[in-house]
Amino acid sequence: MREIHNVDLNLVRVFVAVLEERGVTRAAERLHLTQSAISHALARLRETLGDELFIRGPDGMYPTPRALELAQTFKPALQQIEGAIAGNAFNPETSDMSFVVSTSDFLTATVIPDLLARIRRLAPSAGCWLRPLSELNITEELDRGALHVAIGVFGKTPSRFVREPLFSDQSAWLMRRDHPAAAGPFGLHALAAFPHVDILISDQRQPAGDATIEQGGLERAYITSNPRYIEGLLGAEGLVRKAGATVSHILAVPALLAATDMIAYVPLQFARRAARSLDLVWRDPPYHAPPFEISMLSHRTMGAHPAVVWLRQALMESAERYHREI
Template identity: 55%
Template sequence: MNGIHTTDLNLIRVFDALMEERSVTRAGERLGLSQSAVSHALAKLRLLLSDELFVRGPDGMHPTPRAMELADPLRSALAQISTALSAPRFDPATSDMTFVVATSDYYIGALFPKVMARIRREAPRIRLWLRMFNDINLVEELDRGTLHLVVGAFGRIPGRFRRETLAPVEMVWIMRRDHPAAGSPLTLETLGHWPHVDILLSGRATPEAPGMQDQEGLERSFVTSNPTHLEALLREAGLTRQVGATVPLILAVPPLVAASDMVAMVPREVAETHRDSYGLAIFDSPYARPPTQIDMLSHNSHGAHPAVLWLRRILDEVGRA
C-alpha cells in the first residue's frame, strides 16, 4: 500500500475478510457490508497495490501471489490494532507491573506488610514502590500518573481525585513507663505540664502549621496530633502546650519518648507494638477525639485502570481485615 497516511484502514478489514471467505458476498455478510461496498473496496485495494489481489474462478475468489504475501502481515496488524483499542486487561497472576504508592512510615510498617503478603499469593511478579509522602507534590504526581495511590489523612480533595475510606486509626498518648506522670490518669493538666513530641509529615510545613494545609486544592494532614484543637483546650484551662521535639517520622517517636520526659500522640498499633521494647505507658485521650479517618486517593482517570482497581481492592480488603 502507498502508506498509512493515505490508506483507509477499513480496506485492510475487507482484504482480510476476502482472504478468509474467498467470496465478495460472504465477506460482506461477515463485515456487515453490502456486496457493492465490498466490490468498491476491492477496486480501491487493486488501485492502491497495482495488483488484482483476487481473481474470480468457478469455486470463488483466488488470491494472487501478492495477496498471499500480504495476508499474514495484515492479519497480524489488525490483531494488534484490535488489542490496542480494546479495554485494558490486567492479570495479576502474570503481570510484572510496578505500583507506586505514597504514604507515611506508619502505613509502610503497619499496612503494607499485610498487603505484600496478599500480593505474594495472588501476583508474585508485582512490585511495590512505597514512597514517603512527606515532600512529594501529591497533586502533581497523581495528575501525571507517576503515583497510582496515596494513603493518608485528607480534608478537601480536588474533584478529579477519587476518595475511598480505609479503616480509621485510633490515636493514643504515650510516655515512658517510669515517667513521673505515668502512675496517674492522663489529664489536660498533664498534657499542659510535660513537653510533647510533634510529628510533622512534611519538610515544607512549619512546626506552627495547622493540622491541615492546602496543597493545590488538596488538604493534607501535616501534624498528626491536631495541635490547634489541643492548644485551644489547654488555653481554656489556663495551660499552654510545650513542644520538646518535632520529627518527620511516626516510628521515630517511641524511642524519643522512652529516653525523655516528653509525651506524644501516636496510632494505637504503634504504641502497642513498641510498648514492651521501649517500656511505654499508653493512655486514652483525656478529651473527646474521634479516630483519624484514613483515605486512599487515586486519580479518576488513572485509578480506573484494571490494574489500579485491583490494587485498590487489595488495600481496602486488607485495611478492613
C-alpha cells in the first residue's frame, strides 16, 4: 500500500497542470516553474504511484488510464484544498496568484496594459498569463479552472457563466487614405469592387462564413465582419464579395491595408488608432450595423473566488479608463 506521506500537494498541482496543459512547457509556464522542476516532480510522482502517468505523443503528453483515474479525485480535491487554504480573503499585496486571461491581440494592446500596470502596482508578486482567444475552447477552459476570465464578443451564454459588459463600440471599413473608395459615395458597389481582409477571432473551422460560432452552448464572435450577411446584401444587387486575405491578428491589418487596395471591417476605435499611426481612413458601413459589446466572461462558481473577483474588478476599471480615453 502506498503511503500518503510520500505525496506532497505540489506534486498534485504539477500532475493537474500537466494533465490540463498536455505538456511540460505549458505546465511550467502556468505554475511559474522551470521545465526541469516539472520533470523532476513528475519523476517523483511516477515513482510514488508506480505508473508512467503520461506518454509523450505527437501533440503533447497523453495521460495513461491510471492518470485519468487519478484525475477524477485529484482535480476536485486540489480545488477544495486551495479554496480552504485561501479562505474568503485575498490580499493582493502578498498574493503570488497567477491570473489567466484570454483575449484578442487588439484588447491585449489596449485594455490589458492598464490591467498589468494595476497588477504590478497593487499585487506586485502576482503574475498574469495572457492566452490567445482564437486558440481556445473557452467553455472547456473555464469549466476546468484553467482560465479565470475571457474577454471578447459573446452572445448566448450558458447559465454556469457570468457575462459582464466592459464597453461597446461601432465598426467601420478601414482603408488607405488615397484609396479609390476613400472619397465620394461609399456604397455596396465599393464593397464589391475591392477585396476584403477577413479577421478571424477563432481558429475553429467555420464553413459557411457565419459571424459567430457556438462552443459548449456559448455563442462567440468568429470573425470581425459578417461575410454571409454582406454576401446577401451584395447578391441582391447582382454583386459578389471578394476575400483578399484572411488573418488571425487584427494588429497586422493596418500594414496590409496601407500596402494594398484591400479594405477591412474593424472596430471604430481601432480604426481611429490605426489612422493616427498610418496614412489610413475609415468609412461608415453603407448598411445597418448595430454596435457590438465587449464582455468579460467568468465561471459562476470559480469566478466567485476572492482573487478572481479582484481581477474582474481590476479589468472593469481598466476597461472604463480605456473607454474614457478613446
